Amino acid sequence: MSADEFKAQGNQYFAAKDFTKAIEYFTKAIEASPTPNHVLYSNRSGSHASLKNFGKALEDAEECVKINSSWAKGYNRVGAAQYGLGNYEDAKKAYTTALELDSNNAMAKEGLKAVDGAQNSRRQQPDMGLGAIFNDPNLITKLKSNPKTAEMMKDPALVQKVLDIQQNPQANATSFLSDQRMMTIMATLMGIDLDMPDLPKEKEPEAEVKKQKVEEPVVAESEPEKETKPEPVPSSEPTADDDPEDSNELSKIDADAYKAAGNTLYKQRKFDEAIAQYNKAWEAFKDITYLNNRAAAEYEKGDYDAAIETCQKAIDEGREVRADYKVIAKSFARIGNSYLKKNDLNNAVKYFDKSLTEHRTPDVLNKLRATQKEIKVQEALSYIDPEKAEEARLEGKDYFTKSDWPNAVKAYSEMIKRAPEDARGYSNRAAALAKLMSFPDAVQDCNKAIEKDPSFIRAYIRKANAQLAMREYSQVMETLNAAREKDTELGGKNVGEIDQLYNKAASQRFSGIEGETPEQTMERVSRDPEIVSILQDPVMQGILGQARENPAALQDHMRNPEVSKKINMLIAAGVIRTR
Template sequence: MSAEEFKAQGNAAFAAKDYEKAIDSFTKAIEVSPTPNHVLYSNRSACYASLKKYEEALKDAEECVKINPTWAKGYNRVAAAEYGLEKLDDAKKSYEKALELDPSNAMAKSGLDAITDAKMAEGDPTMGMAKIFSDPNLIDKLKANPKTAELMKDPALVEKVKKLRTNPASLSTDMFTDQRLMTVLAAILGVDMSGAPPAPEPTGSAEPAAADVEMKDAEPAKTAEPVPEPAPEPVKDSKVEADGYKAEANALYKQKKFDQAIELYNKAWETHKDITYLNNRAAAEFEKGDYDAAIQTCKTAVEEGREMRADYKLVAKSFARIGNSYLKKDELKLACEFFEKSLTEHRTPEVLNKLRATEKEAKKREAESYIDKDLAEKARLDGKEAFTKGDWPGAVKAYTEMIKRDPSDVRGYSNRAASLAKLMSFPDAIRDCETAIKLDPTFVRAYIRKANAELAIKEYRKCLETLAGAREAELKNNSTANLNEIESLTQKANSLRFAPLDGETYEETMARIQKDPEVVQILSDPVMQTILQQAQNNPAALQEHMRNPDVSRKIMTLMAAGIIRTR
């Protein structure tokens, strides 16, 4: 499963208050996420806070702001965890950091208010009651107040009010035994106790789709709990109306009635500002073939999305659609630019594959546009001149230009290989020769240059294989011009391959040679065993067998190894 799928499971579990399951899902999402995702750590922090596991909540929240230090909600998570750990000063700083990033952040404002109340409670166990009852004229004021005048005729109640001056903390106990004190307290505070309390306003329960929004905040656990982030606002009539237009437009889109769909997507956008409607309108413009309009619509979606802090996935979709539009316009460079912007917002395999394919095509076209056979020939002559003068770097540069101007000419790779060999860059020389051989398997000079490079780095067996290929290519060309050079290199490679190592005795050398895999394979070949037996009785018969290229190679190997001696 992908990180997004695990995240969706976590959101569902969180909504069901199954915090342990939510933690497990978010943990799996973090593990499979291709890049560190601050939202996943934020969500898991909320789960830990809901379980009052504040240490774990703080650890995840700190990881969240480490990944994205510009995200205000991350600092709210840090503050909530610090509050749960009763680190009020630290929590205050974290909420202030959130407001610094997002001055309108409601959760940070509520959190700071909660911290202020908590600090007041720490400093004044009477919660401010001492100051209220310290007024020396309090009794006279209560007797003059129409709401308490009748009550204050009772000397017992007057004595209770006077007692509160010296011991305001007893108010909570006294109000249970004499509820008249509630009326007295309301009069002091200016609260009208005559009517019923107003009914609470509906909070709404509209739940955004899990695929389009980040998980809602967990209710912060508390010692004196900070105010949780507000629940989602009720679905407004404008959103319902806009979604209605969108549904109609989607149906028209499927019917390929793009102009009518675009008109309804416009109505949806004008009714309620959600860049999903703009992205959908751009999709219709794209299918209609109006790529410029689609690009402009998506650019508007990006600008508006930034203003309203839209989901980064929606912004990524806008950038991707711009990239697709430029791709249709065959403007590959711009297409790559906007695919990269989309991946910066949200990385998806689909957009990544499009970027790679577009980059590959752009590179191919750039190379093709550079091809010019006349300029390739000029570069070849420049390279030849530099090589003759012993200017090996200059020769490499010229032959590189020749290859760019005409990648199909094998001479460019072969000649550059010769120049690279002079610079002792044998692996690069071998790669150039292999490219030349792939382009033209009968180009013998590339085999010979490759064999020389392999000989230089003591790759004797590979060298011999390359020379066998050179011999075969020479015979296909019905030529003998290079055979002597090929045979000479073969003998040299074989000789060096089986030469004694430093400090090695003859017996040790022969013992090592006889364990060589190729020598063992040749000696165990029934055909070769028959040939060797014939050669013992009639040495001249060996010359007849040498006409077979495969047998000749094996006999040359045994001669080099000292298994066959001609004298």
């Protein structure tokens, strides 16, 4: 592979934030380059800085400016590395040089602001008196010649610690606490004899490296991802460079500018113009966020096939550079939404599921569940067939006649699937379920039949029979009263059957218990809560008073449905005798 090919690989890994791999490929590019290339050293310096390896970042940055001393960005790299090492004055010099070469250099301006802030913060920190103790320019020579510290000073790591404190006492005021030898050095410098034995050389503790967490912004499905402005810290994650002499590619900064322009056009619903800007961003820098944004614009434009194709490309490119799984998840989710718009529900479910495999979010999970539910609804609708429903009804009737109740239930269930709005299917299945002694299920089917057709009197009667079998007498009477009211509206064709069943229920409810005298039965009935409520009703008391004086008046009151219901209840209970 050529240096340019290695460099392109390095840029891809850099974009994917795999800085270790980026360093590997930039190193290969440096080795393969026929002449020293300042851009390659700049890119590797940026990768080292991203891993907080500021010493190596500084070496590469200095090599970069050595090769091309007129390139402002090289000095930005030097400044960022020096800043990371805490050498603020050196960082300031580097950023100042960058501005001298390019007065509009934004990175250098931000770097100087960060350096000034860090220096102000350092001045406010106490140095625990170390500045005065370690300010001797011949400090190292004196420590090497002092019998108490001479042996210790053979350790380069310890010498570096002393130099660090001498250069930045505020920033390194607490470092001596991690190494007991520093206490001996301090005592020696202060003229105190601690009578401490020579200590063995200790391994310098590793500095903790806190990884910077980069979060994807939360974006509505149909909106492109919004750009977030990074903090103005020069040691924060830099961007890879492209050689302006050898490549026509634009920098990441320019690519983000295209993206920002695209986002503005997107909000103005100028989708074609937005897509053009996202294309420029993608051509400038291979970050799949730009492709996701382009797909969002295509989706809003209504070009769902294009959105699917763009998202698939984003996934493929993202896999190659090991992009953040959250960004990949967004691509899969947008494909799912596009298929949803195309009413291709099975593919929508497939891609929502893939999105959740990458990264689980409540929004995509809800869409998956809603789509699965809609698939079931559509499958049920596609199964509807009135002709086959009639075939199933006749088949169920045949099984019912032969007393094959299980197969009758099965056939009527098929009828319900084929014609879910036909009340007869539920009512017929209720009759078969009642034969199987499954009375609660029969009541449920009758309720469904009444819901589908409130004038279907047969469903009321079957429901009352099932309730009677369960000895739910008050519910039976309530069901039959509703049936009587609806039947009266329809001409009263079923009133005889309704009254007969009503009387049967009332008789069972208020009939005497074995061994009970008529007086005892009457006493028990008179305590029935429903009977007590009727007898205590002032209106009913007036009606019953009139009936005692004029029995014919009772017939007039029976024309009122509510009064009729209560009088029938009293008749059934034996409180009113008709003979």
